[in-house]
Amino acid sequence: MTARKASAPSGEGEAGIHGQALSKSYGSARRAVHAVRDVSLKVRSSEFLAIIGPSGCGKTTLLRMVAGLETPTSGTISCWGRSPAELAREHRIGMVFQDPALLPWASLRRNVEFVYRAAGRRPDHERVHEALDLVGLTSLAHLRPHEASGGMRQRTALARALVMEPSLLLLDEPFGALDAITRRRLNGELERVWTAVRPTTVLITHSVEEAVMLADRVVVMSDRPATILREVTVPLARPRPTVLDETFRDTVRECMEALDA
Numbered sequence: 001m002t003a004r005k006a007s008a009p010s011g012e013g014e015a016g017i018h019g020q021a022l023s024k025s026y027g028s029a030r031r032a033v034h035a036v037r038d039v040s041l042k043v044r045s046s047e048f049l050a051i052i053g054p055s056g057c058g059k060t061t062l063l064r065m066v067a068g069l070e071t072p073t074s075g076t077i078s079c080w081g082r083s084p085a086e087l088a089r090e091h092r093i094g095m096v097f098q099d100p101a102l103l104p105w106a107s108l109r110r111n112v113e114f115v116y117r118a119a120g121r122r123p124d125h126e127r128v129h130e131a132l133d134l135v136g137l138t139s140l141a142h143l144r145p146h147e148a149s150g151g152m153r154q155r156t157a158l159a160r161a162l163v164m165e166p167s168l169l170l171l172d173e174p175f176g177a178l179d180a181i182t183r184r185r186l187n188g189e190l191e192r193v194w195t196a197v198r199p200t201t202v203l204i205t206h207s208v209e210e211a212v213m214l215a216d217r218v219v220v221m222s223d224r225p226a227t228i229l230r231e232v233t234v235p236l237a238r239p240r241p242t243v244l245d246e247t248f249r250d251t252v253r254e255c256m257e258a259l260d261a
């Protein structure tokens, strides 16, 4: 299997993602919901950033601004010097959500292929094969979603997000609906896949352990409107140690303390 390393869009070097003073409110005037306030953050090329914070604080809103799916009320965001919308138009952003939203009538393989059709391109069968192989689904790719387990469906969603070799991978609670054992297993899979491909990645999760297990850096957000409370660098080499490792536990504790402050 040849896992190809993700590349930054050409000519843009290490700049990565740069959000500056981002705010987002929904609605207007007295009814306005302030979801994100004055958030500035950078994500380097090939960095894995995790975002944790209380439920409803504005994490998804922030991720949607990075994806070009929401326009900031104020502030700016650039991806390797360009707008997120521009990057999305070039299919350089892969996304995985809690709900994999697969086409129910199509096999797992066809679901991955469909990315090309949706983009008006002919499927690259070699890439589809590689992406399925990368997530360990080669022998199961003929199944349809209702014949697959929750974990297999999320692995399909990951293959679908990776198949066009995105520069930016955005993960919004991808394993949030899975049981603890499957979730832990998929964390290991994601770590392996990420190490092989190294796309610039932003993960939203409610699990502090998951954030520390996967990310290079954890951003801890406040209650709504989301602001950055603390950024914690994870001082652990990959492959990551078990959750019993002392440094792992200390890093989790540091994130928890920031959340509870």
Ligand SMILES: Nc1ncnc2c1ncn2[C@@H]1O[C@H](COP(=O)(O)OP(=O)(O)OP(=O)(O)O)[C@@H](O)[C@H]1O
Pocket (backbone or CB within 6 Å): 026, 027, 033, 034, 035, 053, 054, 055, 056, 057, 058, 059, 060, 061, 062, 224
């Ligand atoms: N399209 C929308 N229109 C109006 N309000 C919205 C919209 N999207 C989100 N909100 C509101 O913005 C706030 C932040 O929502 P968001 O989904 O970003 O939070 P979150 O931290 O991702 O939540 P959770 O952790 O529960 O998934 C919430 O009060 C939500 O109701």
